[in-house]
Amino acid sequence: MTRDEVLQEFRDAGAILEGHFILTSGLRSSVFLQKARVFMYPDKTERLCKALAAKIEASGLGPFDFIVSPALGGLIPGYETARHLGIPAMWVERENAEFRLRRFELPAGSRVLVVEDIVTTGLSGRETVTALQSLGADVRALACLIDRSGGTADAGVPMIALAEYKVPTYDPNDLPPELAGLPAVKPGSRGLS
Numbered sequence: 001m002t003r004d005e006v007l008q009e010f011r012d013a014g015a016i017l018e019g020h021f022i023l024t025s026g027l028r029s030s031v032f033l034q035k036a037r038v039f040m041y042p043d044k045t046e047r048l049c050k051a052l053a054a055k056i057e058a059s060g061l062g063p064f065d066f067i068v069s070p071a072l073g074g075l076i077p078g079y080e081t082a083r084h085l086g087i088p089a090m091w092v093e094r095e096n097a098e099f100r101l102r103r104f105e106l107p108a109g110s111r112v113l114v115v116e117d118i119v120t121t122g123l124s125g126r127e128t129v130t131a132l133q134s135l136g137a138d139v140r141a142l143a144c145l146i147d148r149s150g151g152t153a154d155a156g157v158p159m160i161a162l163a164e165y166k167v168p169t170y171d172p173n174d175l176p177p178e179l180a181g182l183p184a185v186k187p188g189s190r191g192l193s
């Protein structure tokens with residue numbers, strides 16, 4: 001899939017939102033990729049994750065024993081990518097703000113691929129990698145559908161992105177006037193109670 005084809009799937013699903021958004025990193029942006037609006041369509045999710053699986057296979061970073069994804073956003077693409085790679089998928093979820101593998105056993109030394117939906121700063125990916133390494137996992141790579149960072153995000157392991165979509169982000173104390181005048185909304189699940 002080309003970058004344009006990937007972004008067109010997001011556009012067709014009405015998943016590219018404009019406004020004033022508080023991202024999970026605390027940064028602000030005028031664009032938010034509401035991936036849930038893509039993942040509600042199994043055919044779109046299948047096309048995207050099949051293409052991601054092909055890119056992962058071509059990367060030579062595998063083989064992998066398991067995919068592990070950070071909830072919530074990573075869960076559906078993690079499962080669907082695992083289906084195309086023929087391996088099992090697990091997820092980490094927040095407990096007292098920290099990602100934990102609450103429902104699964106991950107044998108020490110397992111070769112793990114982390115699958116994310118969207119990467120902005122790499123913070124959530126890094127938290128996932130660290131949580132899995134503390135269990136003795138051999139985390140070999142992180143794959144995502146869209147990298148918003150322009151290749152600068154660092155999750156602590158090699159990264160494979162199906163498409164790059166560089167979008168400006170801003171410090172909340174240094175907002176451009178067009179954002180400062182709009183009420184800010186936070187669509188993601190970090191910090192929800």
Ligand SMILES: O=P(O)(O)OC[C@H]1O[C@H](OP(=O)(O)OP(=O)(O)O)[C@H](O)[C@@H]1O
Binds near residue numbers: 023024070117125
């Ligand atoms: O690279 P980062 O700066 O960490 O940003 C990307 C993360 O933000 C979103 O998660 P969020 O915590 O908003 O919650 P969600 O997974 O429930 O959507 C998204 O699913 C990624 O996990």
Ligand SMILES: O=C(O)c1cc(=O)[nH]c(=O)[nH]1
Binds near residue numbers: 025034073188
């Ligand atoms: O950085 C984020 O929190 C983020 C950005 C984005 O476009 N989509 C998303 O789900 N999270």
Ligand SMILES: [Mg+2]
Binds near residue numbers: 071072
């Ligand atoms: Mg997430």
